[in-house]
Amino acid sequence: MIEIDRITKVYNGVTAVDAVTMTAESGTITVIVGTSGSGKTTLLRMINRLEEPTSGEVRINGESTLATKPHLLRRRIGYAIQGHGLFPHHSVARNIGAVPRLLNWPKEKISARVDELLTLFSMEPDQFRDRFPAELSGGQQQRVGVARALASRPDVLLMDEPFGALDPIIRARAQDDLRRIQRALGSTIVLVTHDMEEAIRLGDMVAVMDGGQLVQHAPPAEIVTKPATGFVADMVGDMERPLRLLSLVPLSEVMEDGDAPGEALPADSSLRDALSACLWTGRTAVPVERDGLPAGRVTLDAIRARAELGA
Amino acid sequence: MTIAANRIVAGEGVPAWAVAAPALVAPGLAAVVLGLLLGLPLHWPRLRLLGAVIGLGGLLWLLMQGAPALLEGAGDYARVSPAIGFWCLLTILMLLMADALAQLAPGPVMRGAMLGGVLATLALILWSGALAPLSVMQEFSSRRAAFADAALRHLALAFGSLATAAVIGFPVGLLCHRNQRLRGSVLPVLSFLQTIPSLAMFGLMIPILGWIALNVPGARAFGIAGIGFTPAFLALVLYSLLPVVANTVAGLAAAPPTAIEAARGMGMTPNQRLLRVELPLGLPIILTGLRIVLVQNIGLAVIAGLIGGGGFGTFVFQGLNQTATDLILLGALPTVALALVSAIVMDILVELTRPDATRTA
Numbered sequence: 001m002i003e004i005d006r007i008t009k010v011y012n013g014v015t016a017v018d019a020v021t022m023t024a025e026s027g028t029i030t031v032i033v034g035t036s037g038s039g040k041t042t043l044l045r046m047i048n049r050l051e052e053p054t055s056g057e058v059r060i061n062g063e064s065t066l067a068t069k070p071h072l073l074r075r076r077i078g079y080a081i082q083g084h085g086l087f088p089h090h091s092v093a094r095n096i097g098a099v100p101r102l103l104n105w106p107k108e109k110i111s112a113r114v115d116e117l118l119t120l121f122s123m124e125p126d127q128f129r130d131r132f133p134a135e136l137s138g139g140q141q142q143r144v145g146v147a148r149a150l151a152s153r154p155d156v157l158l159m160d161e162p163f164g165a166l167d168p169i170i171r172a173r174a175q176d177d178l179r180r181i182q183r184a185l186g187s188t189i190v191l192v193t194h195d196m197e198e199a200i201r202l203g204d205m206v207a208v209m210d211g212g213q214l215v216q217h218a219p220p221a222e223i224v225t226k227p228a229t230g231f232v233a234d235m236v237g238d239m240e241r242p243l244r245l246l247s248l249v250p251l252s253e254v255m256e257d258g259d260a261p262g263e264a265l266p267a268d269s270s271l272r273d274a275l276s277a278c279l280w281t282g283r284t285a286v287p288v289e290r291d292g293l294p295a296g297r298v299t300l301d302a303i304r305a306r307a308e309l310g311a
Numbered sequence: 312m313t314i315a316a317n318r319i320v321a322g323e324g325v326p327a328w329a330v331a332a333p334a335l336v337a338p339g340l341a342a343v344v345l346g347l348l349l350g351l352p353l354h355w356p357r358l359r360l361l362g363a364v365i366g367l368g369g370l371l372w373l374l375m376q377g378a379p380a381l382l383e384g385a386g387d388y389a390r391v392s393p394a395i396g397f398w399c400l401l402t403i404l405m406l407l408m409a410d411a412l413a414q415l416a417p418g419p420v421m422r423g424a425m426l427g428g429v430l431a432t433l434a435l436i437l438w439s440g441a442l443a444p445l446s447v448m449q450e451f452s453s454r455r456a457a458f459a460d461a462a463l464r465h466l467a468l469a470f471g472s473l474a475t476a477a478v479i480g481f482p483v484g485l486l487c488h489r490n491q492r493l494r495g496s497v498l499p500v501l502s503f504l505q506t507i508p509s510l511a512m513f514g515l516m517i518p519i520l521g522w523i524a525l526n527v528p529g530a531r532a533f534g535i536a537g538i539g540f541t542p543a544f545l546a547l548v549l550y551s552l553l554p555v556v557a558n559t560v561a562g563l564a565a566a567p568p569t570a571i572e573a574a575r576g577m578g579m580t581p582n583q584r585l586l587r588v589e590l591p592l593g594l595p596i597i598l599t600g601l602r603i604v605l606v607q608n609i610g611l612a613v614i615a616g617l618i619g620g621g622g623f624g625t626f627v628f629q630g631l632n633q634t635a636t637d638l639i640l641l642g643a644l645p646t647v648a649l650a651l652v653s654a655i656v657m658d659i660l661v662e663l664t665r666p667d668a669t670r671t672a
Contacts, residue, residue, distance in 0.1 A: 048576065050575060050576060070578075071578045071579065071580050072578065073578070074575075074576060074577060074578030075577065075578035076578075079573070079576035079577060081569060081572055081573060081576065082569075083569045084569070084573075085567075085569035085570050085572055085573030085574075085576075086570065086573070087570050087573075087574075087587075087588060088567065088570065088592065089591050089592055098577055099577050099578065102577065102578055102579065102583070145573075148573075148577075149577075158576075
């Protein structure tokens with residue numbers, strides 16, 4: 001659990017972060033979203049003391065971050081950044097093992113951990129271990145960057161626009177991977193982005209920053225249906241709201257018994273996917289399958305009812 | 312080739328085909344012509360390399376046959392030297408070779424082996440005495456002890472000043488890297504030092520060190536004097552500081568900013584960051600700085616001969632005073648060779664320290 005308590009950062013008389021208080025529960029993803037200059041990155045960097053707070057404090061699992069020397073604190077907190085920041089002169093294995101090496105893990109434990117992480121990120125260890133960052137694709141570099149941040153099993157993972165440099169298709173895959181890995185490991189993640197779509201897609205909680213202040217901190221559905229200020233509404237986008245909302249609801253929630261013609265969708269895809277399939281193929285209902293077996297159907301009316309609820 | 316009655320007077324020219332009996336000259340001439348012809352095709356660097364080697368062999372043959380033939384019966388003080396035609400051909404063939412090597416782009420190990428081979432061949436030729444009748448070599452044989460002494464002095468000046476400049480310059484560069492304001496004031500001062508003409512710098516050292524020798528007790532015992540080794544050494548160190556400091560700063564700044572940010576974010580201390588990230592990534596640039604300094608100092612150390620600093624410069628200035636061209640060459644040729652060899656060796660080192668990723672990618 002990360003407790004941020006009235007934390008403030010002032011640069012040369014300009015307040016970048018203004019008395020922000022919020023809590024990120026263990027095992028959840030909190031996404032901080034805002035425009036550039038909103039103070040979101042400064043807020044993130046104060047958690048591992050890359051920026052020293054002007055006032056206020058951060059507690060991780062109840063312990064103040066001020067109680068530990070900054071570099072020792074950072075070794076316990078994973079940190080992944082935009083453009084991956086891999087060391088170009090080190091192999092993939094040395095990059096991933098960087099923090100464990102700082103913590104003086106024994107060699108065998110480090111190499112076992114490296115292989116475990118490469119496998120987790122769907123990269124064949126024998127094939128990738130000894131490559132250099134310049135020999136990887138952008139998506140692979142980014143995965144190695146996140147793997148490096150997770151290497152020492154940190155209490156907390158901080159991510160600063162980790163997918164910012166990726167093209168849309170790779171980015172969507174990277175987001176799915178992160179969700180899957182976070183579920184598997186139960187890590188606590190705080191992620192910064194300027195992309196509301198990404199925030200809604202990834203976040204268990206979304207924190208919207210504007211002008212150094214935290215304007216809303218709520219689950220994604222609430223951000224979409226009840227934006228606290230005009231700024232939040234703008235970030236969500238009026239026209240997009242029903243679609244954003246539908247993208248949060250899995251088919252299993254509105255599924256009914258019965259059958260429908262055409263190709264089936266998996267039960268964990270969203271209502272937005274189902275709506276899209278209905279419109280594109282001119283159907284009024286789509287069949288749903290779970291583990292490859294027919295499970296029921298979702299009708300266009302049910303989707304519409306769910307989208308109107310938000311109004 | 313020229314032949315002269317003694318070492319001072321101007322020689323008279325003898326064309327290559329007339330230096331010795333036609334049967335002896337012909338193979339050499341043929342080799343030179345063949346070498347030049349092989350060098351003509353644009354797209355076959357291997358052939359051009361072979362041509363350059365054959366041509367150089369031909370030149371060597373002509374020297375070996377011509378010198379003793381010309382000296383025969385020319386009197387005890389007669390001197391033979393290669394003339395303008397030799398030097399032109401030598402330059403052309405070396406250029407061919409350099410161009411061919413640039414196209415072939417051999418790896419660092421291969422280049423090291425080639426350099427070793429060339430040096431070994433050169434040593435073998437000199438040691439065999441095949442060139443002993445040449446004037447330069449006669450100057451050498453009459454100054455054997457002085458030459459060894461000068462060589463040691465020259466190396467001491469060039470490498471000693473490099474080491475000293477590195478010991479001073481590296482920490483200064485490190486401080487400049489960490490402190491923006493210090494960088495703003497240190498680099499211009501060093502640039503200014505670099506612009507002082509070398510002769511003036513050596514001249515300036517004389518009164519300053521002379522005063523120290525007179526007024527600071529113990530300085531004289533330490534070997535500090537207005538002329539000699541110390542002022543030459545000091546001047547070289549001052550000249551070396553700018554390249555060392557500037558390249559250290561540039562090298563340390565060469566690491567990608569995101570890698571530095573990541574290093575900070577994962578909890579490296581500033582020293583760990585320096586040793587594990589900044590230094591390995593900047594090493595090629597820092598070594599390039601040392602290469603510049605080394606080649607520059609080997610050349611500049613010649614001028615040290617003027618203020619009694621020793622080194623190959625001694626021969627150059629003696630030769631100038633006596634208008635004995637071959638004595639000048641005795642100082643100049645080893646200096647050029649030394650500078651070339653150092654440059655190649657340092658280049659190989661720079662290449663070897665380049666991070667693997669950039670080498671393979």
